[in-house]
Amino acid sequence: MLLSDVTSQELILLDQEWSNRETILDNLTTLLFEKGKIGDKTAFLHAVWERENISETGFEHGIAIPHGKSPTVKEPAFAVARLKQPIADWPTMDGEDNVSLVFLLAVPQGDDDGHLRLLSTLSLALMDENNVRALKAAPTIEAFLSLLDNHHAGTEKPLVNDTGQSIIVITSCSAGIAHTYMAAEALEKAGAARGIRVFSEKQGANGIEDAVNAGQIAQASGVIFAAALPPKGKARFNGKAFINTSVSEPLKDADGLIDRLLTHPDGMVNEAENGDRQASPNTLSFGRQIYQGISTGISYMIPVIVAAGLMMGIGQLLASTLGITDIGNNSYASNDNTLLIICHFLTLYGAMIMKFMYPVFAAYMAYSIADRPGLVPGFVGGAFAGGLHYTFWSVTGGIPSGFLGALILGALAGFIANYLNHHIRLHKHLQAMKPMLIVPGLSVLILFFINFYFVDPVFGGLNRFLQQFITEHGTSSTLTLAVIIASLTAFDLGGPVNKSAGAIAIGLAADHIFPLTARVLGIVIPPIGIGLATLIDRFIVRQRVFDDNLRVTGTTSLILGFLAIGEGAIPFMLKNPIITISINIIGAVIGALIAISLGSVQWLPLPAVWGWPLVQNLPAYLCGMGAGIVFIAFANVLIRYYFIKVGKITLN
Numbered sequence: 001m002l003l004s005d006v007t008s009q010e011l012i013l014l015d016q017e018w019s020n021r022e023t024i025l026d027n028l029t030t031l032l033f034e035k036g037k038i039g040d041k042t043a044f045l046h047a048v049w050e051r052e053n054i055s056e057t058g059f060e061h062g063i064a065i066p067h068g069k070s071p072t073v074k075e076p077a078f079a080v081a082r083l084k085q086p087i088a089d090w091p092t093m094d095g096e097d098n099v100s101l102v103f104l105l106a107v108p109q110g111d112d113d114g115h116l117r118l119l120s121t122l123s124l125a126l127m128d129e130n131n132v133r134a135l136k137a138a139p140t141i142e143a144f145l146s147l148l149d150n151h152h153a154g155t156e157k158p159l160v161n162d163t164g165q166s167i168i169v170i171t172s173c174s175a176g177i178a179h180t181y182m183a184a185e186a187l188e189k190a191g192a193a194r195g196i197r198v199f200s201e202k203q204g205a206n207g208i209e210d211a212v213n214a215g216q217i218a219q220a221s222g223v224i225f226a227a228a229l230p231p232k233g234k235a236r237f238n239g240k241a242f243i244n245t246s247v248s249e250p251l252k253d254a255d256g257l258i259d260r261l262l263t264h265p266d267g268m269v270n271e272a273e274n275g276d277r278q279a280s281p282n283t284l285s286f287g288r289q290i291y292q293g294i295s296t297g298i299s300y301m302i303p304v305i306v307a308a309g310l311m312m313g314i315g316q317l318l319a320s321t322l323g324i325t326d327i328g329n330n331s332y333a334s335n336d337n338t339l340l341i342i343c344h345f346l347t348l349y350g351a352m353i354m355k356f357m358y359p360v361f362a363a364y365m366a367y368s369i370a371d372r373p374g375l376v377p378g379f380v381g382g383a384f385a386g387g388l389h390y391t392f393w394s395v396t397g398g399i400p401s402g403f404l405g406a407l408i409l410g411a412l413a414g415f416i417a418n419y420l421n422h423h424i425r426l427h428k429h430l431q432a433m434k435p436m437l438i439v440p441g442l443s444v445l446i447l448f449f450i451n452f453y454f455v456d457p458v459f460g461g462l463n464r465f466l467q468q469f470i471t472e473h474g475t476s477s478t479l480t481l482a483v484i485i486a487s488l489t490a491f492d493l494g495g496p497v498n499k500s501a502g503a504i505a506i507g508l509a510a511d512h513i514f515p516l517t518a519r520v521l522g523i524v525i526p527p528i529g530i531g532l533a534t535l536i537d538r539f540i541v542r543q544r545v546f547d548d549n550l551r552v553t554g555t556t557s558l559i560l561g562f563l564a565i566g567e568g569a570i571p572f573m574l575k576n577p578i579i580t581i582s583i584n585i586i587g588a589v590i591g592a593l594i595a596i597s598l599g600s601v602q603w604l605p606l607p608a609v610w611g612w613p614l615v616q617n618l619p620a621y622l623c624g625m626g627a628g629i630v631f632i633a634f635a636n637v638l639i640r641y642y643f644i645k646v647g648k649i650t651l652n
Contacts, residue, residue, distance in 0.1 A: 003078075003122060003148040009141045010035055011079040018083060021090050025049070025066060028079040028104040037106055040072040044106060047072075053535075053551070056544060058092030058099050059182075060251055061132045065122060067105035078105045078122070080144070082136065091538050101126075101136060123181050163195040167261060168212050168220045168237070171247055172203040172227040183226045183250040190254035203232055212236075222261045223269065226250050234271040241265035289369050290411055297365035297410060298571040299549045302556070304357050305567055309560040312350030316563060319343040320610045354494075354567055358386040358403070361574065362410030369414025373421045373435060377443035381409030384451045387496070401451075401459035402495040403574055408455055409447060417443045463496045482518035482592045489522030490588035491581060493566035493573060498523075502605075509603055517600055517615075518592035520607035521625055524561050525591045526584040527569040529632025531558025537637045545640040550575065564607035576640075583635045591628025595621050 011031060018024045025048055033041040047068035051057070058064040086098030103122060125148055126132055138144040171183040184200035191198035199216045202209040212220075214236075222241035225231050226249060243257065243266045250257060322340055359382035366378025383389065387400025401409075420439045488501040505519040534554025537545045546554065550572060557568035573580040598620035606614060615621045 004145050006076050007078050012141045012144055014082045015084050016081050019087060024081055024102050028081055031079045032106050037074060037077040038072050039074060043072045044068055044070045056091040058090045061129055062086055062098055062100040063126050064090050064099045064102045069107045069109055071109040073106045073108045076107050078103050089542055091543050159192050159195050161195040166197040166220050168223045169198055169200040170225050170227060170231045183247050186250040186254040190258055222265055224257055224261055237269040238271055240269050242269050293365040293368040293414060294575055296368035297361040298574055300364040301357055301361040302549060302553050302571060304360050306556050308350045308353035309565050309568055312347050312565055313563045315343040315346030355386055358382040358406040362406045365410035366414035370418035373417040373439045374414040376440040377413035377417050377447055378410050380444050381413045381447050382406050385409055399460040399463045399496050401455050402492050404459045405455050412450060413447060416446055481514060482596050483589050486518040486522040486588040486592035487585045489519055490526050490584040493570050506605055515601045515603050516605055517596055517602045520602050521591045521595060522588040523564050523566055523607040525588050525625060525628035527557040527561030527566050529587050529629040530569045530572050530636060531561060532629060532633040533636035536633060540637050541641040545637055545644060562609045579639055583632050587628040587632035590631050591624040594627050595624025598623060
């Protein structure tokens with residue numbers, strides 16, 4: 001593809017004095033509209049900003065490639081702005097480079113193949129630092145276009161002093177577009193300079209491209225997995241030396257990665273054909289496996305929370321529009337209005353779906369560690385954490401271990417299943433019994449005893465202690481009791497401690513002893529505050545401090561927060577429990593104390609937005625709520641930014 005086929009001299013603007021991202025995107029969109037490439041400027045610009053809010057479009061060398069896919073785009077095209085002065089408010093993958101060269105891509109809706117080809121061609125043309133330097137210095141638009149067209153990134157790199165040696169590279173990134181191709185290109189160039197032929201397979205959004213064949217695999221000295229996602233078909237490389245690295249690392253030191261593969265590989269690939277991973281030496285560290293497991297579990301848990309929250313939200317919103325004010329007690333289930341009955345069961349349906357949040361999280365956390373053998377024990381461990389065993393066993397008064405139990409049981413399920421899968425050896429005629437019977441059977445048996453003798457007593461006991469603490473301090477002074485109720489309401493976002501605090505608070509309110517102000521604020525402040533943090537981080541510290549999954553979850557958490565559903569923020573708590581829980585508690589306490597001190601009172605258990613007009617002294621209530629939300633949002637951004645800078649948190 002010639003890049004000049006999808007742009008023109010009129011769409012390239014050199015040496016502009018624009019100073020911020022909003023101005024650049026607006027002006028380039030206007031240019032595309034004026035040249036007839038798009039039919040609706042507003043609709044296209046909305047699509048561009050939607051993409052910007054998903055993940056960074058800034059790359060290395062001061063390049064940004066924003067893009068939008070919309071029905072209003074008439075034909076694939078891109079516009080270019082070269083800036084006189086680099087701007088620092090454009091989030092980049094490395095968080096450092098100031099952007100000075102912007103390519104805005106317009107792609108018709110449904111043109112996935114054209115979209116990816118355009119992005120990949122442009123990405124490869126821009127990954128050559130010398131070419132980028134030349135583009136930034138091009139004296140004319142004609143010279144600029146010529147540099148784009150004459151850079152044949154896709155041609156095979158000539159080998160220097162051909163050694164007859166070859167390696168394989170598997171690349172993929174979370175978006176499956178630019179870095180997938182750029183990492184492969186960097187390794188191909190580094191290999192060619194050493195006389196090593198590099199066969200690169202791209203596993204991006206367009207599926208597997210340039211798949212390596214059996215002959216290339218047999219010939220190769222090893223494999224580099226430069227991937228943000230689990231590589232597909234890993235068993236093909238059994239017996240080959242390998243290294244694992246991030247998809248961005250080849251852009252920094254491709255030659256060093258090749259040298260590491262040839263001299264100090266991470267181990268030998270040993271992957272079962274059915275996808276069940278066999279342990280190999282020198283793989284990911286224990287801490288990295290835990291971190292990767294948590295990230296994987298959260299990514300699969302998010303749709304459960306979203307689906308549950310959506311069902312509960314629809315049920316509650318419809319009920320409120322039909323005149324129901326006391327949403328919490330579901331008394332409208334016996335109403336003669338069929339629509340209200342449907343609302344009741346929709347709300348219960350959402351609550352039922354939410355029960356599977358921890359089982360799904362723990363199952364996929366274990367899956368990340370042990371692959372398929374970890375799924376069943378992980379799911380069972382998550383069921384224990386959610387307290388489903390108390391329901392099925394008809395145990396009254398049982399206190400589940402909650403999110404801490406899900407973390408521990410999910411990790412243990414993965415490590416136990418992985419260990420058993422690797423160390424149990426059977427005759428070849430009995431091999432089928434191992435994944436279907438022996439590994440899952442032994443894993444869940446071991447988990448039963450771990451949960452029975454350790455997790456439930458320790459973490460269920462911790463939750464029970466907090467319940468008793470609430471009860472014993474139920475007659476404390478006004479502000480002290482407000483601090484206790486707000487803290488424990490915000491502690492586990494709808495978990496057993498939260499519910500215990502709610503039971504005490506509602507009981508005190510029913511006897512007209514103490515209002516529910518602290519309780520209702522403790523419900524809504526954390527999810528709204530965390531959701532807001534994911535939207536404002538790039539404006540506060542000029543980069544993203546949440547990964548792609550958490551940014552999507554943040555929007556959900558924000559919406560659910562207004563509906564008084566705190567579970568939308570649980571993925572943040574699972575990812576960084578100490579940070580998130582501490583900030584949530586402080587924010588909830590700040591909000592409650594300010595609102596109560598200013599004279600706000602809420603006697604009704606209506607924390608959702610439709611209950612706000614029923615609050616006495618609503619301005620004071622909103623003032624306290626706003627203070628708590630702002631504290632949580634800014635604290636999350638600044639603390640995470642600090643830990644990213646010192647290397648304690650990563651976004652990979």
